[in-house]
Amino acid sequence: MQVWKDYQEKNNDRFLNELLALLRIPSxxxxxxxxxxxxxxxxxxxxxxxEAGVDKVEIYPTEGHPIVYGxxxxxxxxxxxxxxxxxxxxxxxxxxxxxxGPFDPVIVDGKIFARGSCDDKGQMYMHVKALETMxxxxxxxxxxxxxxxxxxxxGSPNLGKFVAQHKELLKADVVLISDTALIxxxxxxxxxxVRGLSYIEICITGPNRDLHSGVYGGAVANPITxxxxxxxxxxxxxxxxxxxxxxxxxxxxxxxxxxLMAGAPYNEKEFEDDLGVKALWGExxxxxxxxxxxxxxxxxxxxxxxxxxxxxxxVLPSKATAKISARLVPNQSSEKITALLLSYFKKxxxxxxxxxxxxxxxxxxxxxxIDSVGYRAAAKxxxxxxxxxxxxxxxxxxxxxxxLFEKELGVKIVFMGFGLDxxxxxxxxxxxxxxxxxxGIETIPYFHQYFTEMxx
Amino acid sequence: MQVWKDYQEKNNDRFLNELLALLRIPSxxxxxxxxxxxxxxxxxxxxxxxEAGVDKVEIYPTEGHPIVYGxxxxxxxxxxxxxxxxxxxxxxxxxxxxxxGPFDPVIVDGKIFARGSCDDKGQMYMHVKALETMxxxxxxxxxxxxxxxxxxxxGSPNLGKFVAQHKELLKADVVLISDTALIxxxxxxxxxxVRGLSYIEICITGPNRDLHSGVYGGAVANPITxxxxxxxxxxxxxxxxxxxxxxxxxxxxxxxxxxLMAGAPYNEKEFEDDLGVKALWGExxxxxxxxxxxxxxxxxxxxxxxxxxxxxxxVLPSKATAKISARLVPNQSSEKITALLLSYFKKxxxxxxxxxxxxxxxxxxxxxxIDSVGYRAAAKxxxxxxxxxxxxxxxxxxxxxxxLFEKELGVKIVFMGFGLDxxxxxxxxxxxxxxxxxxGIETIPYFHQYFTEMxx
Numbered sequence: 031m032q033v034w035k036d037y038q039e040k041n042n043d044r045f046l047n048e049l050l051a052l053l054r055i056p057s058x059x060x061x062x063x064x065x066x067x068x069x070x071x072x073x074x075x076x077x078x079x080x081e082a083g084v085d086k087v088e089i090y091p092t093e094g095h096p097i098v099y100g101x102x103x104x105x106x107x108x109x110x111x112x113x114x115x116x117x118x119x120x121x122x123x124x125x126x127x128x129x130x131g132p133f134d135p136v137i138v139d140g141k142i143f144a145r146g147s148c149d150d151k152g153q154m155y156m157h158v159k160a161l162e163t164m165x166x167x168x169x170x171x172x173x174x175x176x177x178x179x180x181x182x183x184x185g186s187p188n189l190g191k192f193v194a195q196h197k198e199l200l201k202a203d204v205v206l207i208s209d210t211a212l213i214x215x216x217x218x219x220x221x222x223x224v225r226g227l228s229y230i231e232i233c234i235t236g237p238n239r240d241l242h243s244g245v246y247g248g249a250v251a252n253p254i255t256x257x258x259x260x261x262x263x264x265x266x267x268x269x270x271x272x273x274x275x276x277x278x279x280x281x282x283x284x285x286x287x288x289x290l291m292a293g294a295p296y297n298e299k300e301f302e303d304d305l306g307v308k309a310l311w312g313e314x315x316x317x318x319x320x321x322x323x324x325x326x327x328x329x330x331x332x333x334x335x336x337x338x339x340x341x342x343x344x345v346l347p348s349k350a351t352a353k354i355s356a357r358l359v360p361n362q363s364s365e366k367i368t369a370l371l372l373s374y375f376k377k378x379x380x381x382x383x384x385x386x387x388x389x390x391x392x393x394x395x396x397x398x399x400i401d402s403v404g405y406r407a408a409a410k411x412x413x414x415x416x417x418x419x420x421x422x423x424x425x426x427x428x429x430x431x432x433x434l435f436e437k438e439l440g441v442k443i444v445f446m447g448f449g450l451d452x453x454x455x456x457x458x459x460x461x462x463x464x465x466x467x468x469x470g471i472e473t474i475p476y477f478h479q480y481f482t483e484m485x486x
Numbered sequence: 487m488q489v490w491k492d493y494q495e496k497n498n499d500r501f502l503n504e505l506l507a508l509l510r511i512p513s514x515x516x517x518x519x520x521x522x523x524x525x526x527x528x529x530x531x532x533x534x535x536x537e538a539g540v541d542k543v544e545i546y547p548t549e550g551h552p553i554v555y556g557x558x559x560x561x562x563x564x565x566x567x568x569x570x571x572x573x574x575x576x577x578x579x580x581x582x583x584x585x586x587g588p589f590d591p592v593i594v595d596g597k598i599f600a601r602g603s604c605d606d607k608g609q610m611y612m613h614v615k616a617l618e619t620m621x622x623x624x625x626x627x628x629x630x631x632x633x634x635x636x637x638x639x640x641g642s643p644n645l646g647k648f649v650a651q652h653k654e655l656l657k658a659d660v661v662l663i664s665d666t667a668l669i670x671x672x673x674x675x676x677x678x679x680v681r682g683l684s685y686i687e688i689c690i691t692g693p694n695r696d697l698h699s700g701v702y703g704g705a706v707a708n709p710i711t712x713x714x715x716x717x718x719x720x721x722x723x724x725x726x727x728x729x730x731x732x733x734x735x736x737x738x739x740x741x742x743x744x745x746l747m748a749g750a751p752y753n754e755k756e757f758e759d760d761l762g763v764k765a766l767w768g769e770x771x772x773x774x775x776x777x778x779x780x781x782x783x784x785x786x787x788x789x790x791x792x793x794x795x796x797x798x799x800x801v802l803p804s805k806a807t808a809k810i811s812a813r814l815v816p817n818q819s820s821e822k823i824t825a826l827l828l829s830y831f832k833k834x835x836x837x838x839x840x841x842x843x844x845x846x847x848x849x850x851x852x853x854x855x856i857d858s859v860g861y862r863a864a865a866k867x868x869x870x871x872x873x874x875x876x877x878x879x880x881x882x883x884x885x886x887x888x889x890l891f892e893k894e895l896g897v898k899i900v901f902m903g904f905g906l907d908x909x910x911x912x913x914x915x916x917x918x919x920x921x922x923x924x925x926g927i928e929t930i931p932y933f934h935q936y937f938t939e940m941x942x
Contacts (some may be wrong), residue, residue: 060797095671121799124696184797211701225700229798238762240580240913244681244883245667247785247813248777249757251767253719254786254808261711261717301705306694311707311838321704329703330710330803336788337809341516341640342685342846343577344811344884345787345912352710355792355800357703382767390798428800456801457696 032168034475038159042468045159046142048078049467052117052151053135053144059095059118059184068095071117073156075178076100080303082158083165084176090196092188095180099199102161103173109121109160109485110173111478112202112439114431115154115209116182119146120456127458141461148453148462153208154178156448156467160474169475171482175202179431185229186431187393193431193438203485204404205435206477208470210425210447215465217295218416220408221425221445225326226358227394228368232257232375232387233351243346251382253333253350260378261352264328268314271328271356273374281361283324283424291319294421304452323424326367327357353390357426364392364430377395393430396443404444404482411476412446415469427455446477488621490931491758494615498924501615502598504534506924508573509591509600515551515574515640524551524636527573531614532556538614539621540632543635545650548644550558551636552938555655558617559629566568566629567934568658569796570887571610571665572638575602575914583914597917598742604909604918609664610634612904613922616930625931627938631658635887638665642846643686644886649887649894659941661891662933664926666881666903671753671921674872676864677881677901680888681782682814684824688831688843689708689807696792699802707838708777709806710791716807717833720784724770727784727812729830737817739780739880750877760908779880782823783813809846813882820848820886849886852899859940860900868902871925883911902933 038045057071058064072089079087079100087100095118103110122132122145130136135144140447142152157176164170177200179189181251193200210221237246266272296319302310312321321327335350337343356367372387379385398405400422412420425445432443448470454460494501513527514520528545535543535556543556551574559566578588578601586592591600598608613632620626633656635645641770649656666677692709695704722728739747752775758766768777777783791806793799812823828843854861856878868876881901888899904926910916 037913060795060799062796067571120801121792121793121795121797123795123799125723127695183799227700227800229800231798236763239583239910239915241761241940242883242911242913243785243787243811243909244683244813244881245907246761246778246784247882248768248781249766249774250761250763251765254789255717258714258717258789259721261714265711265715279735284500296673305697305702305706307706307838308840309690309707309837310705311836312704318705322702325704327697327704328805329802330792331699331799332792332794332803333710333806334716334790334794336786337577337579338788338790338807339516339579340518341577342683342811343516343575343579343639343787343912345681346785347788350786350789351794353798355699355702380767381765382763425700426703427698439544444796451701455696455698455701456799459695 031169033169034163037163037167045465045471049152049155050135052155054133056133057118057180058121059181060121068118072096072098072180075117078158079176081365090192092192094188097189097192098178100176102170105168108172109482110175110202111156111481112175112177112200112205114205114207115157115178116150116180117154117178118180118183120183126456128172129459140464142464143459143461145460147460148449149455149460150182150209152462153293153448153470154469156208156470157474159471163471164475164478172478175200180363185393187391189431190434193434197438200439202439202441203482204441205443207429207443207445208447209429210445211449211451211453212447213295213421213423214450215469218412218418218420219423220412220420221447222400222422223360223397224395224429225426226362226364227355227393227428227430228358228364229355229370229390229392230368230371230387231351231353232385233349235349235384236382237348240348241346241485243344246346251380252346253383254347256380256383257335257350257352260375261330263378269312273370275370279361279363280326280359288320291323292317294319294423310315322426324359326359326362329355331355338417345442357428358395360397362395364394368392393428394433398443398445402442403481404442407446407477407481409444410480411473414476415473472476487625489625489768490619490647493619493623494927501927502920505611506591508611509602510589513574513636514577516577517638524574528552528554531573534614535632538618546648548648550644553636553645553648554634556632558626560626564628565938566631566658567937568631568633568656568661569613570661570663571613571634572606572636573610574636574639576639580914582798585915593865596920598920599915599917600744601916603916604905605894605911605916606638606665607818607928608923609904612926613930614663615927619927620934621932628649631656643847645887646890649890653894656895658895658897660897660937661899663885663899663901664903665885666901667907668903668906669877670906671880671925674868674874674876675879676831676868676876677903679816679853680851680854680885681882681883682818682820683811683849683886684814684820684827685811685846685848686824686827686843687809687846689805689840691805691840692838693804696804697802699800702802707836708802709839710803712836712839713791713806713808716831717786719782719834725768725818729826731826735817735819736782742778747779748773750775750879778882780815782815782818785811787811791830813884814851816851816853818851820850824848849884850889851887854899858898859937860898863933863937863940864900864902866903866936867929870932871929882938
C-alpha cells in the first residue's frame, strides 16, 4: 500500500538507528556476566513496543532471562497473530576474528555488522516497525501479540512453562516467526520446516592429574586420544551416523519434495568458493541441500583438552571435553536422541577413563503445512513485495519452541525470514543487509492484511 | 665423608632457602612474556655459582634464552666433570589446579611445591651446593664445569650451536645430569637411557569462517571431526601405532634387559590408585614399565577448536588444532619421525580441509653404557649414601641434548637423578621432597671422588 511505503520511506533511517541502539546491548544469554544486560535489553524492547503503539506490555521474569509480552488488540473478533522472536544472542567468540566490535555495530556496504543484527534482533525488530507502520497509517486489520524471549540461544528452558501458564494471554490464530533466511532477495523462499536439536557435552577423565607425557606416555589412556576415537566412531566412511538407533524414527522426505528441492537454485562451485573449501563433505547418497535440510546430522561444536598455549608442553592431560550437537528431522525426538547420545558415549568408553556426559538443551523438529492460511498469507505477502512467489524450503537450523507453541496453543507456525545464509549467524562478523531489514518491514504488513482477508 | 656431612647439616636450611628464591622466578621458556624473567634467573644462577666458589662464570647470550657457564679448575691434569642442567621450566597451566602459586613455593609435609622444584632447578641446584661443600671442606679432587641452559623445555634450539662453538671450553671426561627420577629412596635407580622426542602441531582448517551448525551442518567437513578421525587413525585396537614406518628403526630391547626390568619393584594396583584410574592402557604385548621405557609412544598433548565457553553455541568451527608428540627409543631418529608424522597428517586429510603441520622440537633417544667409568662412579656413590646398589632403568622422558654432547664432546652422559615419578613434573603441584634434595647434595661429592679415583 502506498501509505505504508510513504511512511516507511520517511522513517526508515530512524528504524535503522533504533536497531543499532538495540544491537549495542550485549545480550548474550549463555553468559552469567551478561545477566544485567539481558534485563536492559528486555526493558529496551518494552519501551520500543510502547512507542510503536501496543496497548499493553509486560516483562515476565523467569528463572532465567525475562520474556517481553506486548499486544495491540483492535477487536477480539478479528484474527490474532502471535509474533515470536528473541532478543538474546550467541556468544561473540572468537573475538579476534571480528573486523569490528560485535556490540559496536557498523554499517559497511549497506550491511549492518553486529552480533544479533540478523539473529534475531534485526528480524524481530522488523515486526515492531511493521506494527508502527500500520498503526500510524490506520491500516491495522487484526490483533497482534508479541512474545519476545531471552533464552532462544540456550534452548528456551523457561519458555515452555510460561506458554503453558499463559495460554489465554498468548491465544492466537497463527504464530509468525522471522528467524530464518531467504535464498536471496532475487529468489524469495519460506522455510516449511526446521530441524530439531540435541546438544550435549562430554568430558573424558583419564588420570587424576596432568602427567608428564614422557614418564607416563604409553602407560595410561590419554583422554584426548580416547575422545578422538569416540568422536571418530560416530560416522562411517560414507558419513552415515553409526550410533545405533540414530536414524530409527526418521521420517524420510518424499520423492516429490526431493525433486522440488533439486529445482531450487544452487551452484556448488559458488557455495564452495563462499566457504573457501575445495570439496564439500557429508552423508553419501544425498545432495548438499538435502544434507542440510532433510537429513539429521551430528556436528562437533567445540573441543578442548591439554596444553593450548604458545609453544610446546609435554603433558598427558587429565581431561578432554567436547560439545556435540545433533540436528533432527521430522519424527525424531530430541529427548530420545539426547538420551541415545549420552548413553552411547558412556557405553563406548574404555575402562581406563570415566565419562561425564550431560545435556545442554534440545528442541523438536517442526514442519508447517503449505496449505494453511498462515503459509498462504506469507507466500502472497512475499510475492507482493518481491514480485515472485517464494519457494518452500527446509531450513537446517532449529527453533526449539515451534513444537511447544503448536502443542500448547494448537496453532501452526509460519516462518517468514528475511536473513541470508551468508549473514554469518553464530559466527564472527554477523551481518544483516539493510535492504533485507527494510524488505521485512515492507512485507510484514501485507502478511497481516492477507491473513485477515483469508481468515474470513 | 664426615666433613661433608657436618658441613651440610650446618648449611642445609640455607641451601633450601636459596632454592626457594630460585623457584620464585617464573622462568617459563615457552612464553615470550617471561623473557626478562629468564635473564633474571640466569643472573641469579651466575651469582650462586660465584658464591659456591667457581673460578669463572659467564652468561652466554643465544638467539633464545641465555646459557650460564661456570667452572672450577683445580688442575687441568685431573678428570673433568661437566654438569648439565636447566633453569627453564614448563608452563604452569592449568593454573586453577594448583593448590598454591606455582612460583610461590610452599613446603608441605617435607615437600617443596613449585614449578621447577624438581625439574630441574632443584636437581640442578644440588650440584651447586655439592660444589660448595667440597670447596669449603677442601676435598675437591677434580675439575667441575657447569653448563646450565634456559631452553630445555622447548627443545634446546640454541644449545647445539653453543656446544659446537665451545668444544674446548666444555671439554670434559663425562657429562653428569640430574634430571631424572629414582624408583624411590628405598630403591635407588639410575636411568641408562632416555627416550627421544618428536613434537608437532597440526591445524585443520575447514570452512573459512565459523558457521551456524544448523544452516551448514551436513554440508561441509567439520574440522574437529576430521582431526578426531586423523588422531583416531594413529593407533589400532591393540594400541600399536599405525603410522607406516613408525616402528621401522626401533632397536628392540634384549630379552635380558626385559627380564631385568621385570624384576624392578612395581605394584600395578598402587600405580593405578596413584593415578586414579581403574585400568591401564597401552600397547598390547608389553608391560607398563616397558611401554613407558623401551617402547615408542604417540601422545596427544593438547587439542582445541570451536566453542569452549560456558553453555552451548551451535557453531561449526573453521579450525581445530592439536599438539602431538612421539617418544622415541634407540635407533629411531627424531628428524625422521617428525618428517613421518608431518607427512602422515598431511596425507590422510580429506579434500574438504587443509592441514598446516609444523615441528615444535625434537631430540634423539640416548643410551649410556653401564660399564663406563661414569656409570660405575654414580652407582658406587649411590650405594654409599643409600646403602644399596642402584637398579639400572630406562627413563620415559627425553633429554634432547644427550646425543648432542656425545657427538660434539665425544664423552658419555651419566644420569644421576634424585626426583620421583610422583613429583608431578610438567603438571600442577610439581614438588620435590626436601629429603631427596638433601640426598642429592650428599651423594654428588661421592660421585666426583669415585670418578677421580676410577679414572686414574
